[in-house]
Amino acid sequence: MTALLEVREVTLRFGGVAALNDVSFDTNHDELFAIIGPNGAGKTSIFNCLNGVYDPQVGSIRLDGEELIGKKPTAIARLGVARTFQNLGLFMNLDVIDNLMLGRHMRMRTGFAAGAVWLGRAKREEVVHRRKVEEIIDLLELEAFRRQPVGMLPYGIQKRIELGRALAMEPRLLLLDEPVAGMNLEETEDMVRYILEARDELRLSMVLVEHDMNVVMDIADRILALDFGEVLAVGTPDEVRSDQRVIEAYLGTSAT
């Protein structure tokens, strides 16, 4: 199997501080790949490199062979990389449909003028996009909230809408930044179910950053463990769980 995402020897420095140091890993098509690590280990820095917010000084990041480093975030999004945010990237005063439609914006072809006149192509296009949005609403079971402002909805639902907004972009690669942070057990279980369903139905590749170890061990195909910007281990959940360096980093004691 060829890799979807190839990260090679990436080093990212802020002044003299190395946020990422010589990080390499691959993710495969249809794989759910998780990145774990303590606070400040560099998890979010990797995400920001993957979607073009940061440009690492050294290394290469390729998506299906295409180099991402040096590209702007919008260009990378257009290549099919979508992400969700830890602290939600939603418009709280807009309703659910409008938030999801914004996720479709990148795929709209008609220009500002045609959209303003609202004839022919613009209208037809809107219908197509609305239908896509409805498919996501169906998948994530958001029917009851369509016309409610996002800010009025419970946090667990907002996180689900955030996932929906990213799915609306029809990405090849979805980056999930702590999708279950701050959720209670029931909300977490729901969210995990939606993530797995989205993956199965849309045949998505995902990279997940998450603190909740139970969730990660449950759903990830492979895991990358980071500490202070360096790779501790890459492997299946079982391999990573039994890795000496990971245990040390997490439990803070030396096992020897």
Added chain:
Amino acid sequence: MTTTLHPRPEADAAPDGPAHSLPELLVRHARSRPKAAAMRRKRYGVWEEYTFAEYLEQSARAGLALAELGVRPGDTVAVHSENRPEWVWADLGIQGIGAITVGIYPTSPAAEVEYILGHSESRVLIAEDEEQLDKALEVRDRLPNLEWIVVIDPRGVKVLDDPRIITWDQFLQAAADRDVSEWEAGLADITPDRCALIVYTSGTTGPPKGAMISHANTLAAAEIFQAAFHAGPDDEVLSYLPLCHIAERLGTVINGLWNGYVVNFGEGVETFASDLREVQPTIFLGVPRIWEKMLATVEIRMNDASRLKRANYRFWTRIGRRLAQQRMQGTLGLGGRMLAALGWVMLFRSLREKLGLARVHTAISGAAPIAPQVLEFFWALGVPVREGYGQTENTAVCTYTPVDDVKIGMVGKALPGVDVRIAEDGEILTRSAGVFMGYLKNEAATEDTIDPDGWLHTGDVGELDDDGFLKITDRKKDIIITSGGKNISPSEIENLLKVSPYVREAVVVGEKRKYLTALVGIELDTVGDWATRRNLAFTTYEDLSRKPEVRELVSEVVAGVNEQLARVEQIKDFRLIPKELDHEEGELTATQKVKRRAINEEFAALIDDMYGG
């Protein structure tokens, strides 16, 4: 009292002479008005329409496909799904080939699914989706009769390589080269007195019993209700109560096919309120729980409304109540009508539109007793909710409240062609063409229920007044006899408690005890809202139930109810149930009725505590 039995619908009701089955009615509609709308379903946010021609085509295809799978007349086929067109198409398809439809509640856990599939010896199961399929797969090894499983929505299903599990589309393909007319031709072989469907009654005690309903029963019920509801082809209903329950089966399938009206399928339980608002049905059947919930919603909204709006609401509902009294007696004069018209402009229209009741001309409450105060509220809005009384065993045909002769607290008069009388022990007996064939594989229960003269023993205790109005006291086995020897009807007291928007469930206890007590379950939405307004922090239902402030709130409700009761009926103490009751955990029946025995056992400690340990 007359004893005429209606053998089957009159010839004048159906132009081609009496029909013998529901599938035959479908064929007639598809012939006479093929392009008329028969169903709508909301999918991906859009209402899709199906005509009668499509209804027939789909039903016939389903029937022919079942025949291809080896289903023969007299065989049973189970449907385990939320309401959706495929449910109805399957039902008609099954009945059309002389087979029998068995419905399973979508909320039924795997053990109940096993019991029903096993007891009915179903050969094919039509399961809605992954969730229902999983339940069947869990118990499939123990079901030797089950040969095929058809999955309507195969998304997420991982076992499609099993040759005995097929999707709905593959299923219809099985009969792709057969003609719809073959199915139509087969309808002539249907014998009206044979079984058409089995409805498993989710008894509050013991395993469910399979009530056998004949083709003739379905048509008799359709004819009788047509006269009572004044329904016609222009009517619209929303199909939302479980279709395996006789009430929704009547509204969606039986009455739907008799009258040829439009049946709407919304997106599901969670969107019920918005579905209702979009459909604005003209005929609406609600169980008490639905009416209570609507009332609670309005009251919460009014708490949030501006002072002016609140005053307007109070003023017009007070006027509405007065007008309702006149309407119930059929004495609403010109002045009253003008006042009602003004009220329509000022309040009733907007409120009814928001509830989805703006176009309702026939509103029915049934399936369980309802508190008078709840009914009065809807009458005040100009929605004449009329109580009906029936049960699975008489195809829901028994009594119904006449349009302009309403006695609140009573369930109306016998429908045309129905006899009702009270036995010596107070039990309500009824006889009509709706009385079922008996329980499947349970002769003893059948003999206990239908006596040799054809009277159905309903298991309810009640009274008939001089005008022929029936009042239900309670289920015979629920009557509480206190240690003082008083006979008490618990459901009457429970309903008074449930009038409060804060009370979701109430179970009165007192059998062989000195006094009555109650277990009360709070309504999470309203009490949660109440707590939030008081900055009372809470996490879960249980946490909220344990707050002393909440206990205080409920004790005010109980005190208010006690004022309306005689001394022996008063609730001397109560405890809050610390969890939400659930069908899957065996506390509620599939129709959300409380299983008293289960509650009494589960919360025995709370009960003992109220009687001094």
